Amino acid sequence: MAENWKMLQQEIDAASERAVEECPDDMLRVFEYDIVRTGAGTGRLMMGPWWEGATSTRYLGSYYIFNIVKVAQDMNISAEQIRQLVNLMLPTALGTVELCDISDYARFTRQTIDCINEEIDDREDMLSLLNSLWFYGSAANAWCQYRMKWGIGLSFKVNHRDDLIYMGSRANEAFERWDHEKKEEN
Amino acid sequence: MRSFIMRWPELGLGVRCKGLDINQAAFDIFVENMPTKALQGHEMVGGWLLRDHSILFNRKPFDIPKVELSTENMDQAPVGRISFLRPQGRGAELLAKYDESVDTREYIPVAQVVPEDLEILKKAGREQWKATTRTREIIFVEFVKEDA
Numbered sequence: 001m002a003e004n005w006k007m008l009q010q011e012i013d014a015a016s017e018r019a020v021e022e023c024p025d026d027m028l029r030v031f032e033y034d035i036v037r038t039g040a041g042t043g044r045l046m047m048g049p050w051w052e053g054a055t056s057t058r059y060l061g062s063y064y065i066f067n068i069v070k071v072a073q074d075m076n077i078s079a080e081q082i083r084q085l086v087n088l089m090l091p092t093a094l095g096t097v098e099l100c101d102i103s104d105y106a107r108f109t110r111q112t113i114d115c116i117n118e119e120i121d122d123r124e125d126m127l128s129l130l131n132s133l134w135f136y137g138s139a140a141n142a143w144c145q146y147r148m149k150w151g152i153g154l155s156f157k158v159n160h161r162d163d164l165i166y167m168g169s170r171a172n173e174a175f176e177r178w179d180h181e182k183k184e185e186n
Numbered sequence: 187m188r189s190f191i192m193r194w195p196e197l198g199l200g201v202r203c204k205g206l207d208i209n210q211a212a213f214d215i216f217v218e219n220m221p222t223k224a225l226q227g228h229e230m231v232g233g234w235l236l237r238d239h240s241i242l243f244n245r246k247p248f249d250i251p252k253v254e255l256s257t258e259n260m261d262q263a264p265v266g267r268i269s270f271l272r273p274q275g276r277g278a279e280l281l282a283k284y285d286e287s288v289d290t291r292e293y294i295p296v297a298q299v300v301p302e303d304l305e306i307l308k309k310a311g312r313e314q315w316k317a318t319t320r321t322r323e324i325i326f327v328e329f330v331k332e333d334a
Contacts, residue, residue, distance in 0.1 A: 142239035
């Protein structure tokens with residue numbers, strides 16, 4: 001059990017360096033091939049796992065883990081307080097990452113939480129491991145952003161004022177035409 | 187002159203970026219970690235920005251406290267601005283503004299694409315937009331010291 005966290009960190013760092021050029025398997029599975037082995041995706045609609053999976057991936061690393069490391073730059077934040085922040089902030093987002101079958105990232109995060117709870121007492125060691133996990137999360141996030149099927153969005157443009165005025169005028173036109181057409185009695 | 191090259195081998199394009207009068211220590215750490223590469227992405231909410239989610243700092247970790255870094259709002263930044271988001275330890279996100287942005291949040295400017303290369307940057311941005319939304323081609327970005 002001793003020093004498991006260093007082995008975990010080495011594994012995370014190696015995975016991060018691979019992820020610079022290669023899409024991690026879990027990202028490829030969920031965001032390219034639309035495979036979710038947990039049963040997630042109500043009514044077998046893939047949009048749910050895409051949406052929730054991408055969002056929770058982003059929040060877990062770039063917002064929660066990053067901010068824990070950042071706040072701990074204040075040396076008054078103790079190892080126990082870092083542990084509390086980890087247990088407060090990560091589990092919910094991690095649960096969604098797991099549900100959406102982003103399994104590699106989920107495993108790294110779960111094992112990091114376990115190491116911080118059971119093995120690591122030194123605050124700098126905690127931050128070092130969290131920093132490695134944060135960067136892996138950033139690399140994973142890059143790929144899920146890339147694999148996301150943004151082309152679907154080409155059908156749904158943001159309406160600007162001119163679009164709404166045009167739509168309104170056409171709607172008015174339609175009603176006027178209806179008003180002037182002879183109504184047949186049933 | 188403090189500068190580096192940002193280039194996209196798959197596109198056959200590259201631009202020269204110069205350091206700024208501010209955040210010079212951040213620029214130096216970035217250059218010290220070159221050559222480095224990342225998956226090139228595109229901002230999908232705030233406008234016409236190239237976005238790299240994971241710039242790896244493998245040689246020298248980023249250790250500058252936030253209070254020592256100057257920021258600017260992205261919508262006010264000039265076209266060609268290279269900015270960091272969340273630089274910390276092992277890496278950072280990087281954004282390259284190639285046209286209008288409506289993002290009013292603060293970012294950390296570190297470099298500026300030279301004026302004669304701005305059209306090349308815009309071309310790279312348009313190509314990446316096409317890849318992100320249509321072709322799904324994978325494009326990498328490389329950052330190298332200018333003498334490399």
